[in-house]
Amino acid sequence: MNIEILAVGTRGDVQPYVALGKGLLAAGHCVTLCTCAKFESFITDHGLNYASMNDDLIDFMHSDDGKIAMENTGNWWEAIKTAFKLLPKLGPMQRQQIKDTWESTCAAKPDLILFHPKAVGAVDFAERLGVPCMLAFYLPMYVSTGSFPAMGIPDLRIGRWYNRLTYRFIAKATWWGTGKYINEWRQANGLPPRRGGKYLRHANGEPIPALHAYSESIIPRPSDWPESATVTGYWFLNHPEGWRPSxxxxxxxxxxxxxxxxxxxxxxxxxxxxxxxxxxxxxxxxxxxxxxxxxxxxxxxxxxxxxxxxxxxxxxxxxxxxxxxxxxxxxxxxxxxxxxxxxxxxxxxxxxxxxxxxxxxxxxxxxxxxxxxxxxxxxxxxxxxxxxxxxxxxxxxxxxxxxxxxxxNEDGVGNAVQFINHWMKRSR
Incomplete structure (x- = not known):
């Protein structure tokens, strides 16, 4: 398969996807990783194809304004207030990121898209190209469960209904911050507008599979998750052969x-x-x-x-x-x-x-x-x-x-590759 990975963020955000990409490459797939331009050599040095995305978001995160903003994201209420203040700056960045990643995706011609949640538009690109996509992430934020609340939401311990509600809130908040720019792109590319709230659903209602890159020894897989969601274990990128300390x-x-x-x-x-x-x-x-x-x-x-x-x-x-x-x-x-x-x-x-x-x-x-x-x-x-x-x-x-x-003793990358291969065979 020709697989594209869309990942946005810092070096720590991108590195697990390089590890996953190497595992997919070893399994016989062609892998392209689309992320910020500053990581191009990091990706190509590990044998993966690189697809271009601008550095606007990561540059903002490193700026004084970005650091001040992140200091005000200790809870969701503070994050929402901060987001209102940042919209004039973040809006143009979102539009440019969607433009860059769409152009890179068209060039990559993927059979499958794997995406980080900050890669806005990945689900829509997959719909436009008629290919499947999968969430690939290292936090429990988008697949609803009654076992625990979504990451970042207080654990009030008032019932499974509350825990499930937190995932609906995350989906709504994600759409609130990105939906305008997604629907602008969809209109320009001949797709009907999409409504928010159903984050992990294809346009035809089928679930979007979700891989979670952490250990079940840290967060056990909830028993009420659908079979489309899995916990693979961490995606570790080990130091290169021949590397020596000073x-x-x-x-x-x-x-x-x-x-x-x-x-x-x-x-x-x-x-x-x-x-x-x-x-x-x-x-x-x-x-x-x-x-x-x-x-x-x-x-x-x-x-x-x-x-x-x-x-x-x-x-x-x-x-x-x-x-x-x-x-x-x-x-x-x-x-x-x-x-x-x-x-x-x-x-x-x-x-x-x-x-x-x-x-x-x-x-x-x-x-x-x-x-x-x-x-x-x-x-x-x-x-x-x-x-x-x-x-x-x-x-x-x-x-x-x-x-x-x-x-x-876990093989997170191997488990992820196995899940991807199995799901793709099944979907065909």
């Missing part, structure tokens, strides 16, 4: 007790120097050795004179580094959380926005890390207490190790 990193790891890893991603927080100061003060207070990853700007250790017990790095493949550390402290993004859990290491989540509080709550509920610390409340005292718990609590460390073993 001699400095190897020497540091060999020079003492396993360090604690600190990394806060790329777009989180407007004051990475202040965050770095908190980290360094907590490291000093707890006496641990530390590796601080500047990554794409979440922390800024270059501004400080570091003691010999602290090593600053740019970025290192998590699957190589995390098994060699004592604990991982990070923002709580899905990919970083998954990598830490797979390594069997206790996790300290310092959540910022979006899905990060959700994963922080999961870590705490599973007993593999202390309670998450929202970055607005991050302090030396709170971070020090969390580091101490993560590095000394024997029960917590045993649970993290056991969970890591279960996740390492």
């Amino acid at each position: 001699p400095e990193l190897e020497d540091f790891l060999a020079g003492g007790e396993p360090p604690v890893y600190f990394g806060f991603g790329s777009i989180f927080g407007r004051d990475p120097v202040h965050l770095t100061q908190i980290v360094l003060d907590a490291v000093r207070a707890t006496g641990v050795r530390a590796i601080i990853a500047s990554g794409w700007g979440g922390l800024d250790p270059a501004r400080f004179e570091l003691p010999s017990t602290v090593l600053a790095i740019d970025s290192v493949p998590h699957d190589w580094l995390f098994p060699r550390v004592a604990a991982v402290v990070h923002h709580g993004g899905c990919g970083t959380t998954a990598a830490g859990l797979r390594a069997g290491r206790p996790t300290v989540v310092c959540s910022f926005f979006g899905d990060q509080p959700f994963w922080g709550a999961k870590v705490k509920a599973l007993g593999v890390g202390p309670a998450a610390i929202p970055q607005k409340r991050l302090s030396v005292e709170r971070l020090s207490a969390a580091i101490t718990q993560a590095t000394t609590d024997v029960t917590l460390r045993e649970k993290a190790d056991a969970l890591g073993q279960r996740i390492r």
